[in-house]
Amino acid sequence: MSRMNDFNISKEIKPVKVIAVTGGKGGVGKSNVSINLAIALCQLGNKVMLLDADLGLANVDIMLGLKTKKNLANVLDGECELKDIIIEGPHGLQIVPASSGTKNMAELSPMQHAGIIHAFNDIGHNLDFLIIDTAAGITDMVVNFIQAAQDVLAVVCDEPTSITDVYALMKVLNKEHQITRFHVLANMTKNSQEGRDLFATLSGVCSRFLDVTLNYLGAIPFDDNVRSSVKKQKAMIEAFPRSAASIALKALAKKIQRWPVPTNASGNIEFFMERLVS
Numbered sequence: 594m595s596r597m598n599d600f601n602i603s604k605e606i607k608p609v610k611v612i613a614v615t616g617g618k619g620g621v622g623k624s625n626v627s628i629n630l631a632i633a634l635c636q637l638g639n640k641v642m643l644l645d646a647d648l649g650l651a652n653v654d655i656m657l658g659l660k661t662k663k664n665l666a667n668v669l670d671g672e673c674e675l676k677d678i679i680i681e682g683p684h685g686l687q688i689v690p691a692s693s694g695t696k697n698m699a700e701l702s703p704m705q706h707a708g709i710i711h712a713f714n715d716i717g718h719n720l721d722f723l724i725i726d727t728a729a730g731i732t733d734m735v736v737n738f739i740q741a742a743q744d745v746l747a748v749v750c751d752e753p754t755s756i757t758d759v760y761a762l763m764k765v766l767n768k769e770h771q772i773t774r775f776h777v778l779a780n781m782t783k784n785s786q787e788g789r790d791l792f793a794t795l796s797g798v799c800s801r802f803l804d805v806t807l808n809y810l811g812a813i814p815f816d817d818n819v820r821s822s823v824k825k826q827k828a829m830i831e832a833f834p835r836s837a838a839s840i841a842l843k844a845l846a847k848k849i850q851r852w853p854v855p856t857n858a859s860g861n862i863e864f865f866m867e868r869l870v871s
């Protein structure tokens with residue numbers, strides 16, 4: 594009996610907050626938000642993993658100037674283990690790099706499914722946050738990652754196609770996957786009013802046609818330092834910690850850190866992986 598208790602204690606699972614960063618449209622700033630948010634959460638003392646889920650066009654490692662020899666595709670092919678491909682970014686951030694041409698999770702064999710769930714399960718127990726940088730578009734892969742996450746952070750910017758694309762994504766997620774809650778972050782704003790206006794426009798359409806609750810997370814201003822840091826292959830909040838966009842991203846991390854810890858099955862990394870690959 595006591596042995597059994599010991600076993601339960603050692604196997605106790607720490608809940609992890611799984612956040613998918615998305616936006617529907619390409620180039621709205623999903624990767625920049627994911628990377629800098631992940632590092633800001635590390636700076637606040639959290640254990641964070643960033644999963645580059647842009648499997649067609651991986652770029653988190655390149656944006657941070659990190660070298661990878663192997664990636665998720667090699668894990669799926671059984672050539673190495675997940676722990677072998679994780680690279681360490683700034684402040685202890687763990688990064689799971691993707692690759693061009695990685696197989697769709699839906700094409701994996703049951704053995705591969707089980708393998709990848711197991712692999713994430715082994716390394717995921719210590720995490721506070723798993724941030725997923727998704728690709729643009731509404732592909733099955735993007736939808737898979739989002740519906741497996743607990744929270745969806747939709748990045749929008751002041752372009753008509755950004756609003757229509759994010760609305761189209763929310764519609765699919767709401768009508769076909771019963772997702773009812775989205776966090777909205779305005780990016781590249783000229784002033785704070787622009788962010789609020791964007792949110793009001795999106796809320797207006799959603800309340801008419803969808804059964805969703807939107808939560809406004811605020812705005813990240815347009816900041817030339819974002820582009821400069823991409824060129825330098827450094828995270829902006831490290832290269833330009835005092836820039837306007839960095840300050841906004843750090844405030845965002847503090848806000849997200851206060852989100853309640855999941856107490857149900859969705860706070861379990863294994864549950865996330867099962868939802869992802871099933």
Ligand SMILES: Nc1ncnc2c1ncn2[C@@H]1O[C@H](COP(=O)(O)OP(=O)(O)OP(=O)(O)O)[C@@H](O)[C@H]1O
Pocket residue numbers: 616618619620621622623624625626647727728729780781782813814815816817819820823838
């Ligand atoms: N707040 C900002 N201010 C200025 N430029 C920005 C800001 N956020 C992102 N950018 C710039 O916008 C471009 C697209 O950013 P990013 O790659 O993060 O977008 P994405 O949504 O991940 O794109 P993709 O859909 O191709 O994955 C980059 O050149 C980046 O430097």
Ligand SMILES: [Mg+2]
Pocket residue numbers: 623624625647726727728
């Ligand atoms: Mg990207």
